[in-house]
Amino acid sequence: MLKRLWGLVRLEWQVTWAKKMIFVYTLGVPLAYLLVATFSRYGHPLGNYSLTNQLFGYWAYMILVGVMSGFQFSLMGIWASGAVNAEALTPRETYRVLLSNLVLQTVIIQIEILIFDGILGILMPISGSLQHMMVVAWGLNFLLIPIIAGFTTIFLLLPVRGAVTSLIATAYIGVGLLGVNAELFGQSALATIVMTVVDPCAYMVRFYLSWLNIGDQRSSLNGLLLGSVALGYLAVSVFVSRHLPRGSQAKIG
Secondary structure, eight states: HHHHHHHHHHHHHHHHTTTTHHHHHIIIHHHHHHHHHHHTTTTTTTSSHHHHHHHHHHHHHHHHHHHHHIIIIIIIIHHTSSSSSSGGOOHHHHHHHHHHHHHHHHHHHHHHHHHHHHHHHHHHHOHHHHHHHHHHHHHHHHHHHHHHHHHHHHGGEEEEEEHHHHHHHHHHHHHHHHHHHHHHTOSOOOHHHHHHHHHHHHHHHHHHHTTTTTTEEEEEOHHHHHHHHHHHHHHHHHHHHHHOHHHHTTTOO
């Protein structure tokens, strides 16, 4: 199984590398925004308040865009190229293809976050406590990325492909980030629960706040909420791997 998985990872990497523009969106955009913020805020790209929340916003964007771009370009790319016989895939083989995509995207996203954090450290002084938090958060991403990827596999069930899928995904990411940053839904407990369930960006920010115990966010209630949503997201990925339309996979692209 490991040999087959490694072969799929290499194949998906070749497809991803052939479409290098993907890295403009996953790494180039947040870096460009960071540079603009550095100059506009006189050397303080994260501002003077809520440094961690703003940093979490950057990471949430990179993770969500990373996993969705991985599905859009890498996973769909190998099906479109005919490198994998989509119609002959069993549910177990579909699971392996999804798993190989997850492994590749996790490695790519984590490298991109390291690059982003390194450049951030050049642009602004980072305290020892913030450095420690960033290291711990980077390790937590190995748990967080599969959870978010599980939820976003639902886009593979959409009856549309290509540019339309990209447009829908872009709009979804934009609304998610807007909802988190602008706090459009207020601070009520119900709004917090709803946002955490339907918005992966909100889930990631709350995940960081809770695990890192920032602002005393670590509690049994938050743990129960995050755990329940994680199980739901992973259940979505299992459902997708079993019900992905066989006849349409070869036409993805």
